[in-house]
Amino acid sequence: MRFLSLEGAPCRGLGQIQIMKKLSQMRSIRFDHHFDVYFGSSWGAILAICLSHSIPFEEIEKAFEASQKYLNSRAHRLLYPFFPRMCPKKVSEPFKHLLEGVSLGELKKRVICHGYDYQFKKLVTYDSSAPKDKDLNVFELVQKLTFAPSVFQPKFHTSIVDASIATRNPLFFTLLKYFQEWKDLSLDVLHIGVGQKKQEGAKVRKLFEKGWLHWVLSKQIFEELESIGRNYQEYLADMIKESKLFKDLRIVTVNPQIEGNLDFSFMGDISLTPEQIRKEVEGWMEALPIDHLEF
Amino acid sequence: MDGSTSNRSFRILSLDGGAFAGVFTVRLLAEIEKRSSKKASEFFDGFSGISAGAFLGAIISYGDITAKDLIDEIIFTIKNMRSNRTERIRTLWGALKPALSHEKKWDGLYRYFANAQLKDLKIKGVFPIWDFENKKIRIFDSTLDPNVHICDVVYLSTGANAVYGAVDSRLSEPKFSGSDLALYVNDPRLIALFSFKEEIQKRGTHILSIGSSLTPSEPQQQSFKRGPLRWMNNILPELRQAQEAFVNQSMQFFSQEEILPIHSHLRLNMISGKTVDGFKGDDELNIFFLELAEELIERRSYEIDRFIESCENNTKLHLPVIL
Numbered sequence: 001m002r003f004l005s006l007e008g009a010p011c012r013g014l015g016q017i018q019i020m021k022k023l024s025q026m027r028s029i030r031f032d033h034h035f036d037v038y039f040g041s042s043w044g045a046i047l048a049i050c051l052s053h054s055i056p057f058e059e060i061e062k063a064f065e066a067s068q069k070y071l072n073s074r075a076h077r078l079l080y081p082f083f084p085r086m087c088p089k090k091v092s093e094p095f096k097h098l099l100e101g102v103s104l105g106e107l108k109k110r111v112i113c114h115g116y117d118y119q120f121k122k123l124v125t126y127d128s129s130a131p132k133d134k135d136l137n138v139f140e141l142v143q144k145l146t147f148a149p150s151v152f153q154p155k156f157h158t159s160i161v162d163a164s165i166a167t168r169n170p171l172f173f174t175l176l177k178y179f180q181e182w183k184d185l186s187l188d189v190l191h192i193g194v195g196q197k198k199q200e201g202a203k204v205r206k207l208f209e210k211g212w213l214h215w216v217l218s219k220q221i222f223e224e225l226e227s228i229g230r231n232y233q234e235y236l237a238d239m240i241k242e243s244k245l246f247k248d249l250r251i252v253t254v255n256p257q258i259e260g261n262l263d264f265s266f267m268g269d270i271s272l273t274p275e276q277i278r279k280e281v282e283g284w285m286e287a288l289p290i291d292h293l294e295f
Numbered sequence: 296m297d298g299s300t301s302n303r304s305f306r307i308l309s310l311d312g313g314a315f316a317g318v319f320t321v322r323l324l325a326e327i328e329k330r331s332s333k334k335a336s337e338f339f340d341g342f343s344g345i346s347a348g349a350f351l352g353a354i355i356s357y358g359d360i361t362a363k364d365l366i367d368e369i370i371f372t373i374k375n376m377r378s379n380r381t382e383r384i385r386t387l388w389g390a391l392k393p394a395l396s397h398e399k400k401w402d403g404l405y406r407y408f409a410n411a412q413l414k415d416l417k418i419k420g421v422f423p424i425w426d427f428e429n430k431k432i433r434i435f436d437s438t439l440d441p442n443v444h445i446c447d448v449v450y451l452s453t454g455a456n457a458v459y460g461a462v463d464s465r466l467s468e469p470k471f472s473g474s475d476l477a478l479y480v481n482d483p484r485l486i487a488l489f490s491f492k493e494e495i496q497k498r499g500t501h502i503l504s505i506g507s508s509l510t511p512s513e514p515q516q517q518s519f520k521r522g523p524l525r526w527m528n529n530i531l532p533e534l535r536q537a538q539e540a541f542v543n544q545s546m547q548f549f550s551q552e553e554i555l556p557i558h559s560h561l562r563l564n565m566i567s568g569k570t571v572d573g574f575k576g577d578d579e580l581n582i583f584f585l586e587l588a589e590e591l592i593e594r595r596s597y598e599i600d601r602f603i604e605s606c607e608n609n610t611k612l613h614l615p616v617i618l
Contacts, residue, residue, distance in 0.1 A: 122540045166537035173541070176548040201428030205472075208427075208461040213390035215456075224456070225534070227430045228479035235432050239489040245554055 005191040008042025012194035015281040045113035052109035066094035105134030119159035169233035193255030305494040312346025312477030313507030322588035324362035341419035343487035346477040349452035393460035414441035424473035499556035506564035559612040
């Protein structure tokens with residue numbers, strides 16, 4: 001079985017699309033057909049759902065770009081540290097014509113995505129093959145799964161929010177949850193991350209000598225939180241693979257190095273424009289060819 | 296390991312970080328020792344600790360001290376490590392430069408461990424740290440890294456960058472740098488499962504996990520209306536709760552899906568309305584933590600007894616995870 005696992009962050013989805021487009025050309029494969037199951041967290045869930053509904057890359061890219069332009073707007077960036085300004089409906093609006101009226105059970109491929117139940121403090125899994133989830137409206141679901149409460153106006157009366165607060169990488173949690181179903185199968189996983197910031201160790205060391213005020217103002221605290229969270233999830237996925245708990249599991253991870261300052265948001269880097277993301281990822285793909293990947 | 300312990304299930308002690316709330320952890324360990332009539336280093340076969348949990352785990356598995364005696368020791372050590380008023384004012388409570396002294400902490404640790412190495416621990420120890428220069432989680436393991444000095448590993452495990460700056464090892468060769476992982480990952484249970492996987496697969500396991508840092512977050516609607524600047528107060532408690540949920544659910548999968556033979560798993564977590572202030576460490580705070588520990592022992596007394604019983608009889612026991 002082939003799995004596609006997609007990490008999530010609002011403005012990094014375009015980078016993941018760039019990578020998939022390149023891999024698709026190199027391997028002559030269609031990302032909407034090639035995989036049996038699509039996993040996603042947060043904005044990775046939107047990508048997973050769009051792919052499993054056979055929406056072409058160009059359409060997904062347009063929707064991501066329109067969302068990103070809204071997130072990038074200067075007014076939001078200036079004001080949202082003081083009160084949550086962004087309208088979750090406007091962020092998800094570009095996906096409405098692609099996903100409205102579609103139920104989870106209608107998707108052509110199996111999709112597994114996670115949200116975080118804020119009220120009951122637990123991760124909740126939605127599975128397009130599960131009878132309880134088949135009738136869920138996909139558009140309403142993605143609005144919840146990408147609803148980062150720190151950034152958006154509290155318009156939805158839902159206890160399900162973006163799972164990024166617990167994990168933005170769906171791989172480890174999904175493999176564990178479906179262990180009994182998949183443990184004896186031959187599994188090939190392609191995991192596409194949202195990228196990590198390039199950082200020089202010496203600079204980080206200097207920063208730490210300056211006290212916590214500088215640490216917060218320079219946003220290094222968010223970078224550290226993100227780095228630790230990302231590495232922890234990667235470590236857990238590696239351990240699952242190395243420990244041979246599954247009979248035959250292969251995981252290929254693609255995670256680009258991205259420049260750009262993290263914005264004052266734990267939930268994603270909204271300072272990067274679509275053009276910057278494309279440039280960064282294309283530059284990274286040239287510097288580190290990904291055609292050797294086997295999946 | 297002697298013959299009496301080689302056939303029993305592998306017992307793991309997993310200790311969360313929690314800065315000066317470590318006194319809470321030690322009080323709970325003292326209760327386990329009292330009820331099992333064994334020292335923690337005899338009752339458990341391996342431990343994993345993050346931050347303060349690494350420090351406490353190392354003391355218990357290196358020295359001859361009982362957890363009961365360690366309570367007073369820890370209070371004394373905390374008093375010595377905290378910054379004084381002059382230091383706090385000089386650094387504007389750490390805003391301008393790291394407020395806690397490396398040297399004081401090193402001296403405090405060296406008093407316990409001197410030049411001892413990981414191979415000198417009586418039970419297997421696993422210490423995850425954050426390699427902030429290479430952006431990687433690095434795990435020191437007493438079996439795989441026997442010649443690394445305990446003092447170095449504990450020094451880095453507890454080296455929160457925000458209050459200590461960047462620290463490096465001092466005794467071990469080659470030298471290494473690293474810091475406290477507890478900024479985001481405070482609970483080492485999953486790391487312990489993978490580090491002790493071979494023993495667990497061979498013998499099955501009982502896991503006692505003590506958490507000492509869970510602060511309830513504010514209700515969603517109150518907190519989120521204020522925007523990220525005000526939300527800052529809530530972000531760490533919220534992240535901790537989300538991590539707690541993630542690890543608890545993952546542990547349930549390991550157990551229910553029979554991924555690894557976990558015979559019993561008891562999670563004892565402190566729920567405190569107070570955020571632990573890294574500068575404090577005074578008597579009032581110690582009393583507060585001890586009272587929380589007493590309250591938890593009373594509330595979960597039945598489960599503690601059943602857990603010890605399942606360890607001693609090598610039997611399976613399902614305990615619900617309770618916050």
